Amino acid sequence: MLKPALSRLWRDRETLQFGAVRRHARVVESVDRTVAAFLELIDGSRDGATLLAAGERLGLDRDYCNAMLDSLAHSELLDDADALQQALARHPRPRQELLGPDLSSLSLVHPEPGEAAEVLQGRALARVEVRGAGRVGAGVAAVLAAGGVGAVTVADRGRVSARDCSPAGFPPTEVGRLRATAAREVVHRASGAAAADRHRRPVTETSAPTALVVLAPRSGAGAFTGLATEAQELMRAGRPHLYAGVVEHLGVVGPLVVPGASACGSCATLTRTDEDEAWPRLLAQLADDGPGRVRSPACDSGLATAVAGLAALHVELYLDGVLPPSVDGWCEISAADGMVRRLRLPGHPDCGCRWQTLPLARPGPTDTVRGG
Ligand SMILES: [Zn+2]
Incomplete structure (x- = not known):
């Protein structure tokens, strides 16, 4: 067609x-x-x-x-009508119409006939874990679910507070509910599952290992790759991860780390330390229980939504087999001027993460499930 x-x-x-x-x-x-x-x-x-x-x-x-x-x-004007039909047919009926525009977009981005269908199927089989259910994290999870990612899980503790709410994530009616429960429902709603099914587990059953972890803690520490312990554990497990967050009036997406193949969070910290030798000391004080922690965090709704959308797009690109600009770099969005900038992040020579350099594998649509 x-x-x-x-x-x-x-x-x-x-x-x-x-x-x-x-x-x-x-x-x-x-x-x-x-x-x-x-x-x-x-x-x-x-x-x-x-x-x-x-x-x-x-x-x-x-x-x-x-x-x-x-x-x-x-001229890349044709697509495989049967393949497109079949790719949608794998989803429950209410979801098929919701995914239609996303599939149309994929058919332009992945131009060969049948390619878009394959990419959508890859997303349906993928599992993504989002850590942190604040304005950014809950939003990322909802957008990924809406984009056809088969299993999106959100890990966080405590109950939803007013400052976690955003149009992309928790509505204000969720305040007071357990974050984990409310996040599961946000994901279900975004994926187009019927309200009656909301207590069920993932919309598309997938036994795939986690292809990628999004680090979006509510503190915004993801903006400064400040989650050293979690990152070490992910690096050791060889698990790709993406940092995202809003700190003060700055939103950050990246780096997206493919362990052993691209610059990591520690590379980012070392790079910042080259520019400001006090940086590690400052970063430690910004921790949740540190003396410099923010009493009343700033988080512009528009900025948080943009960060959530951009982070989700980068995750989808990665799952679809395209390396997003947050690999070996990060994107900054400022609430002060609305500008989006991409900064390069070369692997830092003092960071051990690339001493055993691996080729940067692109997880083709069918390889996605092996990404973890
Ligand atoms: Zn590194």
């Missing part, structure tokens, strides 16, 4: 442009009424042979139709 997500725009009477985003747009020339009618038939309801026969009935030469289909395929 011609990718239904691409707009069809006439540049003039006979020139049809697929796609409005100029960088990816494709143009088909000499499209008269007959050819336009043939293009309309490529909607996923006919296989190749049926299309050629239909083209002949319109008065188009078989070779011409064949060449046209080849050319459309070469």
Whole structure:
């Protein structure tokens, strides 16, 4: 089928442009009424042979139709309608409609026919653990569930407070409930599960190991990769992890650490220490029980939502087999000016994390489940 997500725009009477985003747009020339009618038939309801026969009935030469289909395929304008259908059919019905736009987007990002379906299936089999259920963590979990990640678990203690609430995560009605329970329901709601099913475990059953852990503690310490003990445990287990958080008016996504293959949280701390030798001392005081801990943390709603969305997008890119810019770097968003910046993070020579350097593996859609 011609990718239904691409707009069809006439540049003039006979020139049809697929796609409005100029960088990816494709143009088909000499499209008269007959050819336009043939293009309309490529909607996923006919296989190749049926299309050629239909083209002949319109008065188009078989070779011409064949060449046209080849050319459309070469130009990344076609997707595999059956594969798309099957990828959605693996999800419960209410979820299929919700995932439709996400799958359409995947079909543009992963252009080969059938590729998007495979990527969505990879997400459905993946398991992601989010540690921390504040404005950022709960939001990340909800967005991942909405994007088709099969199992999203959220680990946190205590009860939801007003400052944990955000439009992407906990609604204000959840204040006072156990964070773990409320987070499970947020994930279920976001994934489109029926309200009656909300006490059940993951929407798509997956026995996959955790492909990635998102470190988004409520304190915002994820913004400064300040979770040394947890990070060491994840590094030892070879488990990919992403830091995300908001500190004061700064939101940070990254680094996304692929142990042994990309710069880690400790590389980030050492890099900051090169710029400010007092940094480790300051960082220690920022800990939850440290003397410098914030009494009333700042967390702009717009900023927290942007950080949650960007973090979830980076996780999805990683699961989909694309290395996001938070690998060997991090992204900063400022509530002061709304600017997004990407900073490079080379592996630090004093950090042992890359002494045994591994090739940076991209977890192809089907490998995702082995990511942990
Ligand atoms: Zn390191």
